[in-house]
Amino acid sequence: MKVGFIGYGSMADLLTRQFLAHADVAPKDFIIYTRSENEKLQEIHELFPEITIARTSLEVFEQAEHTFVCVLPLGVLPVLLENKVAFSSEKHIISIAAGVSVNDLKKVATNVQFSKLIPSLTTSVGIGTSLVNHDTAVSAPNQVWLSTALGTFSSVQEVAEENIDLASDLTSSSPGFIAAIFEQFVQAAVRKSNLTEAEVFQMISNSLAGTSKLLAEKGYTFESLIKRVATKGGITAEGVALSEAKLPAFFDELLQRTEAKYDDHHAEIKEQIEELL
Template sequence: MNVGFIGTGTMGSLLIEAFIASGALSPSQIAVSNRTFPKAKALADRYLGMRAEYTNAGAAYGCDILFLCVKPLEFKKVVDDLKPVLKPNQMIVSITSPVLISHLEGELKCKVAKVIPSITNYVWSGASLCIYGKSMQEEDKARLEALLTHISEPLCIDEDYTRIVSDLSSCGPAFISFLLEQFVEAAVEETGIGRQEAQRVASAMLLGTGLLLTEGGLTPAEIQERVAVPGGITAKALNLLRRETNGVFNQLIRTTHAKFREDLAKVSVAFIGEEVNGQ
């Protein structure tokens, strides 16, 4: 299987490196292109056999699966570059949430899917959120998911919930890391503990909590119940957290959805000349 990547920025490079490190792909199976060719070449130079192409059409040539890892407003130009060269048996995979399956199916005569990756895929963990177009057959889905399984747990989702599942899976690591950072900084300021030591302890705690929620089968509420003895220290602190964070995550979700709708409107104008509703 040959796989192409258009866009070698943060997420494109992360996916490439994860696929290679996990053994899912060898460098010789990968072709890359980027708006700035030296960036694509710099990545290819790190992996013997990887092919850096000057054009998007060149990266698509001979690929079974082609990942589009570009910003929303760059999509229309990339799609226009690919239209003359893509074959019906090739698979396009967008990793950009405001670009709808319908946008791509309206322009390209090939198989179309969308995958929302996560930074956690870099350590072969977390989910890959999969959305499939009408032309994707069961064997096509199985082939893509077999690739993604090397670095994640592929989860099929409804496109109507793209934004919220992206918040939880893709943006979530940044949100949780921010909260952990605030926890560590407060510990340093209030007690004088070394920042490195506090971060090491907190990071180990976060890893263990994740395992309790997955392999341990506990819910967030059950973890709180088991840790917080009534009238104890944890219970008192939890009451403070509930009071002070009331409504914060509702505001967070409204903020990400508002930005998503803004981007979706711009992408829709670029593709079909009019805005569409999205979630």
């Protein structure tokens, strides 16, 4: 069995390394094509010279049973169109592009099995969620293969297409949101004290790591953790009350803005489909 990658950016590199480290996929089972060789591809090939570097994307689609298409959203459909000759009902193609639905992929070809995957950076440290959506044509063995491979280093969650954009905010985008929010916490503490930015960062990052462990290992929910830490009438309770007053509007607007951005992506893909097909 061959596992293929079309495009080799950060997420393709993450998936390759995690499959090699945890899943039952050997270096000789990989075949990768990217338009221009980059440092990530050179590094992984130096570490694992048994990986095949394809000369064309067609070679990948011809040889691989499972092919991950890891190109920008507007590059997905053209890549598929260029390589339709290699498609068959046994082939399993997995797109990781935001804004490109399984139904969009099926506009190019119906004689192939399409899945959609939204990976997350957090899975590089063995914790995080991989979102998956399958077309009805995807066979049970292929669904099991993908879930099993991803499940060796992440929590796999199947999500309906209508929910996958919002779910992506909660998994793939949330590390960036969380980092942005707590960067502001760091800066507020620096403004309020003579602590250095490095000192404040260390304190908050340790608190974040500890909070994550409490949630993951001790069975806390957000609600129960708040009750455990925020004594009624105490200092923490003041911050919790402010958060409850101010943050709902912030997160409502955050999701509205990301929804609008996804709508833009979907509109671009729809326009591209009309031009190409």
